[in-house]
Amino acid sequence: MxxxxxxxxxxxxxxxxxxxxxxxxxxxxxxxxxxxxxxxxxxxxxxxxxxxxxxxxxxxxxxLRAPAQAATLRLRGAIAFDASREKLSPVRISGYKFNDEFYEHLMALLAENAALKKRFLAYAGKKELSLPNERAPGFDFYKEIIESVIEFILINELDLHLNSYFVENEIDTAKIKEFGRNDLPKEVLRNKALDAFTKDYSERESFLNENFDESIGQLYYATGNNGAIYNRISIELPEESVITRMKDGTLNIVHPTFELSLEVEFDETSTYVDFELIEPMDFDRAAPYGFLVRVTTKVKSSIFRSAQEDDLYAWLDSYIARLQSLICIDTHTQKYDSQLRAFMTSRPKPRKRISE
CATH class of the missing domain: 1.10.287 (Helix Hairpins)
Structure with missing residues (x-):
């Protein structure tokens, strides 16, 4: 898209x-x-x-009809981890960067609050699975934590992508508006991961013993000894942009020229991932969980907009491509399968043994 x-x-x-x-x-x-x-x-x-x-x-x-005003891309991803009532343990999906980022940020969020961690593990550590129509107590909180971490990764990817895009394309800074934590409305900060990671490190217990010298420049990213993360989100968007959250929880970026919506859905259902990609391999482990990200875009059609003006909005295309590469577990599995087939076909054939 x-x-x-x-x-x-x-x-x-x-x-x-x-x-x-x-x-x-x-x-x-x-x-x-x-x-x-x-x-x-x-x-x-x-x-x-x-x-x-x-x-x-x-x-x-x-x-010559104009392109559709609204288009939605569905990205299916996967997350994997082992959980007991006491702790979480990593489960890697070989070469799949999103799962690594998810686990790192999930652990960082749980490190912020012992009560939050205990409540999360109480549900995650259960051995029995609950059906969608018979959810066990604690599922809504468990779902909220996982969705908030996934959404934070999407926001962080947007922050990193926009920053590099505007610099590389030498976009006039007068046409860009910066959104920090204090510029985000309360409904956007309902995301527990976003709220925790962007809160000033000087107000957080995890960074009490840290002594960052900001006289040499602003601190944008830091980690605490317990795995906690400080991330000074600074989202750069074309001026006149507004960041909101809809009643259904969808994150919205609205501009007179475009609209971008990010919606995360997790319902604790499993998804297929080739067992050979799972590390450490364990045939008794449940399959990784699947999740869905809906990316919806709306672009105002105009035959009078110049190519230079389009440069201000072309990051939408590359950001969507970036999410596809990062999230799509099917694409990752197919890539792995093709690489495996290429390796198998490139192996030298064994020489025939000549009997004496």
């Missing part, structure tokens, strides 16, 4: 058709005048010819 690139293509096509239509109209006008002089007594025929040509031009333009 490349909403900005699709609109650029549509705009080029419309402009080309408009130029052709103008030239054709001029030609038709001259021909019509000439025909009228020759066929003065046949005004009705000339009028019908002109009407037919006009309708044909409009039908050609109508076939």
């Amino acid at each position: 490349q909403p900005i690139a699709q609109h650029q293509k549509w705009r080029r096509e419309v402009r080309e058709i408009l130029i052709v239509a103008i030239l054709a109209s001029a030609g038709i006008g001259l021909l019509t005048n000439a025909a009228f002089e020759l066929l003065k007594s046949k005004i009705l025929l000339v009028s019908l010819i002109g009407l037919t040509l006009t309708l044909l031009s409009f039908s050609t333009l109508l076939r």
Whole structure:
């Protein structure tokens, strides 16, 4: 899904058709005048010819429809960890970066609050699985923690991507608005991971013994001895952007030109991951959990927007591509399978043994 690139293509096509239509109209006008002089007594025929040509031009333009105003991409990912009533243990999915980031941030969030950790492990450490229509007590809290960590990773990826995009493309800083923790509305900070990680380290017990020297510059990222994380989120967006959260929990970034929505869904159902990718391998372990991220974009169509203006919004395409690469477990599994097949086919064939 490349909403900005699709609109650029549509705009080029419309402009080309408009130029052709103008030239054709001029030609038709001259021909019509000439025909009228020759066929003065046949005004009705000339009028019908002109009407037919006009309708044909409009039908050609109508076939060039603008890209859909709204498009949704569904990204299916996987997370894996072992849990008991006392602790969490890592379970790696080989080469799958998202699961590593998820576990690191989940542990960091639980390190912030002993009560929160105890409540999370009370549910995560249970041995029996609950059905969707018979959820055990504690599921809603468990779901909220997992979804908040997943959403935080999406926000952090957006922060990192935007920062590098605007620098690499030399976008005028006057056209960019920066969103720090204090610029985010309360409903956005309902995300427990976002709230915990962006809170000033000087107010957090996990960093009491740290002595950061900010005289040499602002601190953007730090980790505590217990695994806690400080992340000074600084989301750079085109000016006039607004970050909100909808009633259903969806995170929304709204701008007069575009809208980006991120929705995370986790329901404790398992998903398929090739067992050979799981580390450490354990055939008795339950399959990794699956989750879903819905990425919805809306882009306002305009044939008058310049390519330079599009540079301010083209990060949407590359950010979506970045999420696809990071999250899609099916793509990762297929990549692993193709690499394994390539390795197996490239192995030298054993030599035939010559019997004596």
